[in-house]
Amino acid sequence: xxxxxxxxxTGKLGAGKGVFAAPGRLAAALAIALLAAACGDFDQxxxxxxxxxxxxxxxxxxxxxxxxxxxxxxxxxxxxxxxxAMNQRGQxxxxxQLGDFxxxxxxxxxVLEGATTDGLDMESVPRELRGVTCYFCHSxxxxxxxxxxxxxxxxxxxxxxxxxxxxxxxxxxxxxSPLHNRDAAESSGLCGSCHDIxxxxxxxxxxxxxxxxxxxxxxxxxxxxxxxxxxxxxxxGVVADFDGVPLRRRNEHTFAGVDQALTDWxxxxxxxxxxxxxxxxxxxxxxxxxMDPTPQVRIRLDNVSSGHMWPSGAxxxxxxxxxxxxxxxxxxxxxxxxxxxxxxxxxxxxxxxDNLWLLRDRTLDAxxxxxxxxxxxxxxxxxxxxxxxxxxxxxxxxxxxxEKFFSLPNVPTRVTMRVRxxxxxxxxxxxxxxxxxxxxxxxxxxxxxLLTLAGSEKEWTLDGTGLFQCxxxxx
Numbered sequence: 001x002x003x004x005x006x007x008x009x010t011g012k013l014g015a016g017k018g019v020f021a022a023p024g025r026l027a028a029a030l031a032i033a034l035l036a037a038a039c040g041d042f043d044q045x046x047x048x049x050x051x052x053x054x055x056x057x058x059x060x061x062x063x064x065x066x067x068x069x070x071x072x073x074x075x076x077x078x079x080x081x082x083x084x085a086m087n088q089r090g091q092x093x094x095x096x097q098l099g100d101f102x103x104x105x106x107x108x109x110x111v112l113e114g115a116t117t118d119g120l121d122m123e124s125v126p127r128e129l130r131g132v133t134c135y136f137c138h139s140x141x142x143x144x145x146x147x148x149x150x151x152x153x154x155x156x157x158x159x160x161x162x163x164x165x166x167x168x169x170x171x172x173x174x175x176x177s178p179l180h181n182r183d184a185a186e187s188s189g190l191c192g193s194c195h196d197i198x199x200x201x202x203x204x205x206x207x208x209x210x211x212x213x214x215x216x217x218x219x220x221x222x223x224x225x226x227x228x229x230x231x232x233x234x235x236x237g238v239v240a241d242f243d244g245v246p247l248r249r250r251n252e253h254t255f256a257g258v259d260q261a262l263t264d265w266x267x268x269x270x271x272x273x274x275x276x277x278x279x280x281x282x283x284x285x286x287x288x289x290x291m292d293p294t295p296q297v298r299i300r301l302d303n304v305s306s307g308h309m310w311p312s313g314a315x316x317x318x319x320x321x322x323x324x325x326x327x328x329x330x331x332x333x334x335x336x337x338x339x340x341x342x343x344x345x346x347x348x349x350x351x352x353x354d355n356l357w358l359l360r361d362r363t364l365d366a367x368x369x370x371x372x373x374x375x376x377x378x379x380x381x382x383x384x385x386x387x388x389x390x391x392x393x394x395x396x397x398x399x400x401x402x403e404k405f406f407s408l409p410n411v412p413t414r415v416t417m418r419v420r421x422x423x424x425x426x427x428x429x430x431x432x433x434x435x436x437x438x439x440x441x442x443x444x445x446x447x448x449x450l451l452t453l454a455g456s457e458k459e460w461t462l463d464g465t466g467l468f469q470c471x472x473x474x475x
Contacts, residue, residue, distance in 0.1 A: 045172045049157060052172060053109065053135050054128035061171065061240045066134075068253040071267020073260075074132040078107035078122050081262055082424055085437035087119045090375050097200075098375060105149045105194055109136050112153070132194075134159075140179055143189040146209060147196035161239075162187075162251075169242050182228035182251065185220070188212065191227040195313065203377050205363075208312045215387040217307030223391050225307055230278065231255055257313060258423045262445040280454040282306045283385070284401075287324070287417050287460045295408040297324060297335075297415055299357070301456075302401035303385040310385040311421065315361035316374065319346050319425035322357040322404075326412040335408050338420070343447050345426035355406045359383055360425075372428045411462065419456035423449050 051057045055075070059066035069075055077083065083106050090098040096118065103119030104111045110129040116122065122130065138161065141154035154160075158173035162181035166174035178184035192209025199205050212218045217225040228234075228251060237250030254267075256274035286300035299322060303310045311318040323338040337355025340346050349356045362381040365371040386400045429446045432438035 045157065046170060047157075047172050052157060052159070053113075053133070055134045056128070058134045061169065061242050063241060064237070064250070065239075065253045067267060068270070069134065069255075071261075071265060071271045072253060072255045073257065073271075074255050076261050076265055077105075077132055078103065078110070078119070078125075078130045079263070079265075080106075081438060081442045082429070082432070084119075084122065085432045085442075086373075089432065089435055089437045090373065091118055091120060093373065094375055101148075101200070105132075105197075107131060108149060108151075109133050112136075137190075138180070140177075140190055143179065143186075143193050146189075146193050147198045147204075149194045151190065151193065163239065163248060167240070167242065167245050169240065171242075182226045182232065182234065185224075185226075188218070188227045191231070197374075199374060199377065201378065203374075203380065205316065205374050205377060205380070206312075206314055208308050211308035211312060211387065214389065215307050216389050216391060217387070223388075227307075230307060231257070258311065258318070258421065258451060259313075260423060260449045262442050262449070275451070276454065279451065282310060283419060283453060283456055285417065285419065285456045285458050286401075287415060287458045289326075289408070289412060289415060289460055289462070291411075292405075295411045297326060297406045297408060298403060299324060299406070299417060300401050300403045301385055301419070303387050306387060308387055309382070310387070311359060312384070314424070315382070315384060316363040316377070316380065317372070317424050317428050318360060318421065319427075320359040320419060320421040321346050322417060323420055324355070324406070324415060324417040326408055327414045327416075328410065329413050334410060334412050335406070337406055340420075343426075345430065346420075346422060347425065347427045357404050359385060372431045413462050415460040417456070417458050417460075419453045421451040421453070422446075423451065 047057065055066060055069065073080075083102065087098070087102040090102065099118055100111050103116060103122075107116065107119065107122065107125065107130050110116045110122070110125045113129055115125045115129050136153070138159040139153040140151045140160065142152045144150040144152055156173065158175040160175050160177035160180050162176070162183075163174070164176045166176065178186050179190040181187055188209070192212060195206065196204070196209040197206040204210070212227065216223040232251040232253065232255065234249040234251050236247055238245055239248045239250050252274070254271060254274040256271065256278050258275060258279060260271065260275070261268060282303065282305050284302040284304045286298075286302075288298040290296055290298050301322070306312065309315070311320050321338045323340070325336045325339065326334045328334045335355065337353060338346070338349065338357060340349060346358065350358070360383055362383065363371055363374070363377045364379045364381065365376045366378040368379075371377060385402055388400060389397050392398055424446060426443070426446060429438065429443050433440055433443055
């Protein structure tokens with residue numbers, strides 16, 4: 001199908017570049033008529049396909065969306081030095097067999113436009129094709145699978161969204177799509193199917209979408225929440241800076257998770273604030289000291305508000321753990337677990353700290369040895385927190401919290417705890433630095449990404465009567 005577009009400069013009609021071809025003027029006229037029926041009456045759009053490919057074009061009418069996106073990990077995904085290093089090493093160690101496995105998710109338009117085949121030349125790829133762009137997401141017409149970016153784009157230049165009655169803007173055609181409507185069940189497929197990764201060896205490496213589908217949040221009925229309900233917070237606002245646009249629900253475009261930019265990147269403070277806002281209340285912690293029959297710390301973690309395992313995403317690379325410290329009457333440390341020296345990877349405590357509670361996916365190669373490189377992974381041992389799967393308190397599955405007990409030499413007077421996280425484990429970073437695929441300076445930046453969940457900071461104290469009270473109460 002040849003699309004007719006109007007040049008912003010000359011106003012003349014010309015044939016646009018199409019991915020799918022349907023010969024004949026009748027087909028072109030029919031396509032335009034069908035689009036008009038789907039999108040409502042509109043003047044001939046002025047933006048060309050090339051202009052729509054560039055996110056900066058969107059900034060003219062959608063400044064807030066663009067600002068938030070420009071600082072997001074979607075925008076950063078192909079500039080991320082860890083992506084570059086991992087892809088470079090993977091291409092080398094697989095003799096190029098990795099192909100577009102990484103880059104088709106990290107820079108999908110660059111692959112679709114033929115600007116790269118393996119992501120090794122991203123520096124020469126035009127800026128507007130890097131990352132996960134506005135055009136890519138808002139052109140999705142259908143989802144054909146559950147993993148590895150199975151999204152199929154339309155070629156009609158209509159920007160799709162969740163608004164059922166888009167306003168004629170004269171810039172581009174607009175169309176409603178349930179895939180872009182957070183209230184529609186199918187909308188999570190657009191997001192989730194890019195956030196599930198299955199390797200060529202059949203290993204389900206990243207399982208966020210599958211985890212969500214199996215959780216309470218992914219089921220029909222009370223408790224259902226789409227990906228966008230959590231990761232694209234909606235607030236009243238103007239979705240486009242254009243005359244006649246009414247007040248709508250505007251979806252935030254920070255796409256906050258836990259990953260952060262490791263190089264200079266815009267909107268970093270806003271991104272960090274969004275991460276803290278969404279991450280801090282995810283876990284409900286409990287801490288207590290009991291006699292059974294000797295003193296022990298009892299810590300419970302309940303994944304109450306994430307619609308998937310925690311941590312999720314690249315769980316093979318993430319490192320989350322519980323740090324706890326018990327003090328005696330003199331204020332001296334009696335016992336501890338998960339206390340890491342500044343700048344040291346938390347895995348340095350494995351085999352040394354018997355009180356370490358580490359949350360991660362352990363990835364093993366065919367010989368059962370730990371590997372950081374996903375193309376070598378043959379098996380995964382999961383040590384993550386499960387999500388809620390039911391609202392029925394009579395269902396045993398309702399109780400999904402995980403508890404650990406740690407022995408103490410004596411009864412403490414105070415115990416503190418908090419949950420900490422390396423979005424990308426420093427041991428993974430060190431491995432990439434050692435292979436000369438990652439600059440040492442990135443390691444320094446990675447140290448600064450260490451997260452502490454504010455909602456996990458708890459303190460237990462022995463009350464004046466010597467009773468063992470829990471904080472908060474553990475039944």
